[in-house]
Amino acid sequence: MTADLIAQAFQLFLSVDNLLAVFIGVLIGTTIGAIPGMTTPMGVALVLPFTFTMQPVTGILLLLGVYKGGLYGGSITAILIKAPGTPAASCTVLDGFPMAQKGEARKALDMALYASCFADFVSNLSLILFTGLLATFALRFGPPEFFTLIVFSLTIIAGVSGDSLAKGILSASLGLVLATIGLDIVYGTNRFVFGEVELMAGLSFIPVLIGLFALPEILNQFTIKIEQRAATGQLGALGASFQDFKRCFKSILRGSLIGVVLGAIPGIGGSPSAFLSYSEAKRTSKNPDNFGKGEVEGVAAAEAGNNGVAGATMIPLLALGVPGDVITAVILGAFMIHGLRPGPVMFEQNLSLIYAIFMGIMLSSAYLFVIGKLSIRTISKIANIPNNMLYPAVLVLCIYGAYAINTNLFDVLVMFVVGILGFIMLRLDIPAAPFLIAFILGPLLEDNFRQALLMGQGDASIFFRNEICIAFWSLTALSVFFMIKNHIQTKRRKSAAGT
Amino acid sequence: MTNAQRDILIGGGALALALLGWFVVIPIGVDVPGSVKIMALSPDFWPRIIMGMLAACGVIVLVQGLAARGRGTPAADHPPPETSDDTAPVESDATVHFSTAGQVLRIVTAFACLFAFYLLSPVLGVVAGCMILALAATRVLGVRSWAKSAGLAVILPVLLYFFFTQVAHIPIPLGVFEALR
Numbered sequence: 001m002t003a004d005l006i007a008q009a010f011q012l013f014l015s016v017d018n019l020l021a022v023f024i025g026v027l028i029g030t031t032i033g034a035i036p037g038m039t040t041p042m043g044v045a046l047v048l049p050f051t052f053t054m055q056p057v058t059g060i061l062l063l064l065g066v067y068k069g070g071l072y073g074g075s076i077t078a079i080l081i082k083a084p085g086t087p088a089a090s091c092t093v094l095d096g097f098p099m100a101q102k103g104e105a106r107k108a109l110d111m112a113l114y115a116s117c118f119a120d121f122v123s124n125l126s127l128i129l130f131t132g133l134l135a136t137f138a139l140r141f142g143p144p145e146f147f148t149l150i151v152f153s154l155t156i157i158a159g160v161s162g163d164s165l166a167k168g169i170l171s172a173s174l175g176l177v178l179a180t181i182g183l184d185i186v187y188g189t190n191r192f193v194f195g196e197v198e199l200m201a202g203l204s205f206i207p208v209l210i211g212l213f214a215l216p217e218i219l220n221q222f223t224i225k226i227e228q229r230a231a232t233g234q235l236g237a238l239g240a241s242f243q244d245f246k247r248c249f250k251s252i253l254r255g256s257l258i259g260v261v262l263g264a265i266p267g268i269g270g271s272p273s274a275f276l277s278y279s280e281a282k283r284t285s286k287n288p289d290n291f292g293k294g295e296v297e298g299v300a301a302a303e304a305g306n307n308g309v310a311g312a313t314m315i316p317l318l319a320l321g322v323p324g325d326v327i328t329a330v331i332l333g334a335f336m337i338h339g340l341r342p343g344p345v346m347f348e349q350n351l352s353l354i355y356a357i358f359m360g361i362m363l364s365s366a367y368l369f370v371i372g373k374l375s376i377r378t379i380s381k382i383a384n385i386p387n388n389m390l391y392p393a394v395l396v397l398c399i400y401g402a403y404a405i406n407t408n409l410f411d412v413l414v415m416f417v418v419g420i421l422g423f424i425m426l427r428l429d430i431p432a433a434p435f436l437i438a439f440i441l442g443p444l445l446e447d448n449f450r451q452a453l454l455m456g457q458g459d460a461s462i463f464f465r466n467e468i469c470i471a472f473w474s475l476t477a478l479s480v481f482f483m484i485k486n487h488i489q490t491k492r493r494k495s496a497a498g499t
Numbered sequence: 500m501t502n503a504q505r506d507i508l509i510g511g512g513a514l515a516l517a518l519l520g521w522f523v524v525i526p527i528g529v530d531v532p533g534s535v536k537i538m539a540l541s542p543d544f545w546p547r548i549i550m551g552m553l554a555a556c557g558v559i560v561l562v563q564g565l566a567a568r569g570r571g572t573p574a575a576d577h578p579p580p581e582t583s584d585d586t587a588p589v590e591s592d593a594t595v596h597f598s599t600a601g602q603v604l605r606i607v608t609a610f611a612c613l614f615a616f617y618l619l620s621p622v623l624g625v626v627a628g629c630m631i632l633a634l635a636a637t638r639v640l641g642v643r644s645w646a647k648s649a650g651l652a653v654i655l656p657v658l659l660y661f662f663f664t665q666v667a668h669i670p671i672p673l674g675v676f677e678a679l680r
Contacts, residue, residue, distance in 0.1 A: 046667060046668075164560070164563075166556045166559040166560050166563070167509065167556070167560060169552065169556045170509070170513050170553060170556035170557065170560065173513075173549050173550075173552045173553040173556060174553070176549045176552075177520070177546070177549055177550075177553070180545060180546050180549065184530075184542040186540055186542070187532050187534075187535070187542055189529075189530035189531070189532055189542050190528075190529070190530045191528065191529045191530075191542055191543075191546065192524070192528040192529065192546075193528070194527075194528060218636075219606060219609055219610075221640055222602075222605045222606055222608075222609045222639065222640070223602040223605060223606055386642075387640070388637060388640035388641050388642050389637060389642060389647065389651055391636070391640060392632075392633045392636035392637045392640065392651060392652075393633070393651060393655055395632065395633065395636055396629045396632070396633050396655050396656055396659065397655075397659070399616075399625065399629055399632075400625070400629070400656075400659045400663060400671070403625060403671070404663055404667070404669045404671075407669060407670060409617065409620055409621065409625075409672075412616075412617060412620070413617050416613045416614065416617060419613075420610060420613075423606075428505060428508070428509055429505065430509065446545045449539075449545075450539075450540055450545075453537065453539050453540055454540065457537075458536075458537040458539065458540070
């Protein structure tokens, strides 16, 4: 019976159309991911109309290819020009860009690719092996569980705050303030809208993201007199070696597993996973002080966490018909266009189709490696452009990217204002990463907090209602304990070194 | 500016911002309906928590700065900010800083150019606006060849225009040049 199913699946999968669809999908995704302002959901949405006339497996594999390519592609510009192509790639900036500045861009790009491919492969395997189990666990998540999970995720701010935790939390507070702009989710009243219609929907991620990471760097160039091309713009001759991969393997594996677990929970996505993986890598590293200054393990951990979600987000979609994020929601739409409804019924009636999709997903990991290797040689040539030509070009790219999100000039203004704020933070030595983490997780935190309180009719004991909540509170307490312990130890070490 | 002075500036600024937010911006900017029964569900609850957090961090950084100034030592164990934050650029030998006045003038000019772009875009369109901005930026950043500056300023916005309009089907406004579409 199983052999028959697998044979049918091979029959469904083994066609030139399918093999090409995965390849083209990964290629489109990598390119779109590498363009700041072009998001992976945007890429998937753009490709969707082309799948209407395709066979269901071909169309869905094309979309999955775009999704996977997009997750990796975001890291290319994050490393080379500090402009992450996707929100999830913003964690890769922390060590990837300093590596590029040290002339180790190729090494960072190589490691990002290896970590991405490995994490993607682990995520695909887990999709195939653990769909039922993880989907059942994810089903138990309600607003109180989400709230405790996000509180735990926010402890990663300590890991990206640099030497001053107070400044990190200060930066996060600014991000949280910006995240509150828009209509209130419970009462529908205005918050910090001040009569401006454009602000009612809140601030878009991408203009804030570009403004915070790319624009300050461009503005900073205006305070520097460039006599000749900066040596830090070189791609670098040496790539990542097997030794580098071996050294980072523990972080890559951990990041992949974090990605799998968080990816299987609807609504979490790649960003928290990348930051959590990065934070864990830093916490357990022998050289935590190197993180944020160009540590290759930081790039590996961030990319593993980011790409580890790729296969896992398909778990709730395929097993239960519940989309885990925007992209899987678009893919759910593609299933429905072809008359298919993911969920337990599809496992009974179209199991061979699911197996065929699994095969295509596994193939996409191999394609990702090939296309990634090629893209490092081609797309990464932008690292050889002189800074005084590169930065004006990035500025133009940022403007188009910010505008294209909602075809609205207001988003360009948001990018400029956040960029100026980011520049001031840069000059005052206030870390930008906590700002972004808080901006992304802030709305999730508040929404789940208020929804949980609504469920509990104002009773805060709902946040301790089951073992999942208690487990996350315990993890948060442990995390804070180790954070304080590390902080005290570092202070003592530094004062001992000073005397 | 010393580390202590910078921390005093950051701490004081954050505290002032938090107080302004709590007493002025939240009462004006957040509409609280009369039907709110549970305080934690009020639309202004979360913003007030954040302002409280901001104020607390502001006080901590301010106290650190004042203490460091009293001791005459750096406030934090990190290098001065001239080069950057945690993802800061490592400057090569090829770069030198302008004087403080020169830096301020150039950066204020850059800010002004960005806002001028935003204000003029509805008239000039995004493509022409980007051309002017890119040309200005390359010249200010020291590209000596007019051909290179003009080449980048013209080719890139036009290429991106065709990509977004023809491939991604995202309309890009052309302003007064709309007839060229």
